[in-house]
Amino acid sequence: MAKVKARVKVPKTAELDEIIEIKTLISHPMHSGRAVDSDGNIVPRKIINSFTAKFNGKTVFSVDMKPSVSSNPFLVFPFKVAEAGTFDFIWVEDGGAEYTASKSIKIV
Amino acid sequence: MQKLKMTPISRRAAMRLLGAGAAMATLPKLAFAAAGTVADRIAEITSGKPIGDLEIWLDMPDIAENGNQVKVSFEIDSPMTQENHVRQVFVFADGNPEPDVARFDFSPAMGACGATTRMRLSKTQSVYLLASLSDGSFAKAETTVKVTIGGCGG
Numbered sequence: 001m002a003k004v005k006a007r008v009k010v011p012k013t014a015e016l017d018e019i020i021e022i023k024t025l026i027s028h029p030m031h032s033g034r035a036v037d038s039d040g041n042i043v044p045r046k047i048i049n050s051f052t053a054k055f056n057g058k059t060v061f062s063v064d065m066k067p068s069v070s071s072n073p074f075l076v077f078p079f080k081v082a083e084a085g086t087f088d089f090i091w092v093e094d095g096g097a098e099y100t101a102s103k104s105i106k107i108v
Numbered sequence: 109m110q111k112l113k114m115t116p117i118s119r120r121a122a123m124r125l126l127g128a129g130a131a132m133a134t135l136p137k138l139a140f141a142a143a144g145t146v147a148d149r150i151a152e153i154t155s156g157k158p159i160g161d162l163e164i165w166l167d168m169p170d171i172a173e174n175g176n177q178v179k180v181s182f183e184i185d186s187p188m189t190q191e192n193h194v195r196q197v198f199v200f201a202d203g204n205p206e207p208d209v210a211r212f213d214f215s216p217a218m219g220a221c222g223a224t225t226r227m228r229l230s231k232t233q234s235v236y237l238l239a240s241l242s243d244g245s246f247a248k249a250e251t252t253v254k255v256t257i258g259g260c261g262g
Contacts, residue, residue, distance in 0.1 A: 019219045032228070034205065060218060063225075064211040068204050070177045070226040077212075080188075080219025 004028050008089055010103040014081040022053070024075045026091050026099060032067035048073050048099075050092045056085040081105060146202040146236055153198060153238060154246045162186075162247035166237050175229040175255040180209075183222035184239055184247070188214070194221040196240040203233025229255045 009023040026048060033045025045067065053061040061077055073091075086104040093099070167181040186194045193216045199209040209227050221239075229235075237249040 017219075055217065058217070060215045062213045063223075064213075066206055066208045066210060068201055068206060068209040068228050070228050072226075074224075074226050076181075076224035078218055078220040078222055080217065082217070 004093075004099050006089065006091060006099050006101045008087075008101045008103055010087060010105060013106045013108045016107050017080060017082060019078050019080050020105075022077055022079055022087070024051070024053075024089060024101075025072060027072050028091075028093070030067065030069060030071040030073065034067070046094050048091045048093050051075060052090045052092075053077070053079075054088040054090070055079070056083070057088075081107065083107065146200045146207045146234075149198075149200060149207050150236070150238055150248070153240065157244070157246060159238075159246045159248045162239065162241070162245075164237060164239060164247055164249035166235075166249040166251050168235055168251050168253050170252075171254045171256065172229060173256050175231070175257055177226050178229050178253060178255075179224065180227050180235065181222075181224040182237055182249070183220075186221045186241075188216050188219055188221055190216050191242065193242045194239050195242050197221075197223070198238040198240075199227070200236040200238070201227070201229060201233055202236070203231045204228065205230065209235075229253055231255055 004027060006026045007024070011020050014020050028048050030048065031043045031046045033042070035043050037043050047065065047067055047069070049065055051063040051065065051073070052059055060079065063075060065073060084105060084107045086102060089101045091099040163185045165183040168178065172178040180199065182197065184194050184197070186192065188194070194214050196214065197212040200207045201209050210225065212223055214221055232254045234250055234252045239247045241247065
């Protein structure tokens with residue numbers, strides 16, 4: 001399988017209480033369990049079923065995904081920066097495999 | 109990425125898939141979820157409570173050329189304070205094999221309520237958004253998208 005690669009875009013700095021935009025993208029085929037490959041076999045379901053964003057260890061945003069979410073799940077969401085800290089992003093695949101990314105932000 | 113051919117599967121193939129899937133906990137539920145259950149899902153979540161008329165901005169294209177990647181974007185005007193915030197947002201599609209698309213869990217720390225993602229649409233259909241607020245009320249939005257090439261693999 002193609003390598004799963006997570007990409008996250010977070011500004012490096014923000015003003016206090018500024019609402020920033022976080023963009024995440026993870027390369028993943030999101031096999032819905034309905035498509036058929038070139039040999040006529042059904043490709044078993046394998047999707048990223050959840051995404052969690054943590055800031056300084058506390059969960060601030062999460063998404064529960066179903067097969068109707070497109071391949072290479074892309075998410076944009078806001079966040080209000082009340083202090084400097086570190087974001088941890090966690091994607092969970094069917095079967096329990098986890099992919100993570102981390103970004104830190106400073107207050108200017 | 110593996111190239112997938114989007115061909116409709118025969119009834120026999122579907123039955124085989126069902127048999128193979130019986131061992132997996134999630135598949136039987138998938139198989140029984142049919143179009144038209146969006147209303148049931150909304151009723152299940154709201155448990156009969158009335159749906160308010162909060163302003164929801166739901167942005168989707170009127171016509172999607174490729175049903176595999178349809179951008180869905182929403183924003184809800186909410187102060188996002190501890191006392192008054194949007195807790196969850198559900199996205200449903202009534203023409204997909206399974207009505208549920210995604211559930212977003214928000215927190216007051218976000219300061220605003222909104223998100224953008226991409227979803228699959230198997231055919232021309234309506235997309236529904238249901239928001240659950242911290243005061244126990246609900247809000248709903250709906251839009252119809254015309255799809256020229258379906259997603260979801262047949």
